Amino acid sequence: DAGVIQSPRHEVTEMGQEVTLRCKPISGHNSLFWYRQTMMRGLELLIYFNNNVPIDDSGMPEDRFSAKMPNASFSTLKIQPSEPRDSAVYFCASSVGQGSYGYTFGSGTRLTVV
Amino acid sequence: GESVGLHLPTLSVQEGDNSIINCAYSNSASDYFIWYKQESGKGPQFIIDIRSNMDKRQGQRVTVLLNKTVKHLSLQIAATQPGDSAVYFCAENIAGSGSRLTFGEGTQLTVNP
Numbered sequence: 001d002a003g004v005i006q007s008p009r010h011e012v013t014e015m016g017q018e019v020t021l022r023c024k025p026i027s028g029h030n031s032l033f034w035y036r037q038t039m040m041r042g043l044e045l046l047i048y049f050n051n052n053v054p055i056d057d058s059g060m061p062e063d064r065f066s067a068k069m070p071n072a073s074f075s076t077l078k079i080q081p082s083e084p085r086d087s088a089v090y091f092c093a094s095s096v097g098q099g100s101y102g103y104t105f106g107s108g109t110r111l112t113v114v
Numbered sequence: 115g116e117s118v119g120l121h122l123p124t125l126s127v128q129e130g131d132n133s134i135i136n137c138a139y140s141n142s143a144s145d146y147f148i149w150y151k152q153e154s155g156k157g158p159q160f161i162i163d164i165r166s167n168m169d170k171r172q173g174q175r176v177t178v179l180l181n182k183t184v185k186h187l188s189l190q191i192a193a194t195q196p197g198d199s200a201v202y203f204c205a206e207n208i209a210g211s212g213s214r215l216t217f218g219e220g221t222q223l224t225v226n227p
Contacts, residue, residue, distance in 0.1 A: 004157075031213050043158070043203065043217040055212055091157050095213065102148065103215065105157030 002026075004106035006092050012112045018080040021109045024073055025094030033093040033103060034067055034077050043091075049075065050097065082113045122201065124222045133191040135221045137204030140185060146207040148215065149178060149189045153200045158217075161189070161202075191223075199225045 005024040013019050025032045033048040047057040052069045060067070064083070069075040079086055089110050093103035127133050139147075145166040150158035164171045164178045164187075171178050177190040187204050201222050205215040 033213075033215075042219050045214055045216070048213060050213070056214060093157070102160050102163060103158075104160070107155075107157050 004092055004094050004104050006090075006106035006109050008109060009107065010110045010112075012114065013082055015083055015113055016081045017113075018078065019082045019086075019111060019113075021077040021090050021092075021111070023075045023077070023092030023106060025075070025092070026104055027073065028096070029094035029104070030072070030097035031095045032069060032075050033095075034075070035091040035093065035105075036088045037091060037108070038088045046077070046090075079111075082111075084113045087111055087113050122220050122222045124224065126224045126226060127194050129194060129196060129225055129227050131194055133189075133194045133198070133223060133225075135189045135191075135202050135223065137187040137189075137218050137221075138185060139187065139204070139206050139218075141206070141208050142182075142185070143209045144185075144206040145209045147178070147180065147187050148205045148207075149176075149187075150203045150205060150217075151198075151200045152203065152220070158203060194223075194225050196225045196227055199223055 034046040148163040149161040
């Protein structure tokens with residue numbers, strides 16, 4: 001079991017550029033979550049999907065953020081345009097499905113916007 | 115001005131001692147709780163969970179206690195080892211909120227050899 005796979009591990013980009021973070025959940029897991037971790041705000045849920053359908057996106061900060069899950073094995077989180085305040089570690093997590101809360105987290109993507 | 119980050123609560127223990135990490139929650143509708151461990155540079159890792167119809171649950175070297183009266187959760191680690199050094203988060207699921215987990219601020223545990 002390779003676990004939840006995120007790419008890239010590190011991303012440094014200039015303000016105004018588009019950033020795309022990628023996630024491959026554990027095979028057979030039906031729920032996928034995107035979290036952001038900062039020193040100021042801790043771990044925040046951005047959005048989660050059940051069976052590829054977005055269920056709760058109330059944590060997405062603003063229209064610059066978008067997330068997609070085109071199939072059960074892939075999800076993206078896009079920031080366009082990026083800003084320095086978006087600098088954080090972004091985690092993807094997956095779980096078996098609705099009602100199962102034992103998430104498995106990926107190793108995260110550390111994003112730095114300069 | 116300069117931004118100020120979270121100042122994590124810290125707990126420093128000697129190797130071999132028992133550790134107790136505490137967590138308070140505020141929502142009486144929370145019905146499921148999980149403890150996660152996060153090592154530097156890694157994602158949070160599931161340790162143990164407990165449902166609100168239980169007061170205590172034990173795992174390997176870890177015990178979670180739930181006091182619903184005062185909305186308090188604790189994680190006890192027996193015979194703490196240097197490898198236990200990490201940030202520990204409690205997370206809660208509120209009934210009716212779907213699969214959303216809300217995480218606490220975390221506690222930094224340092225184990226001294």
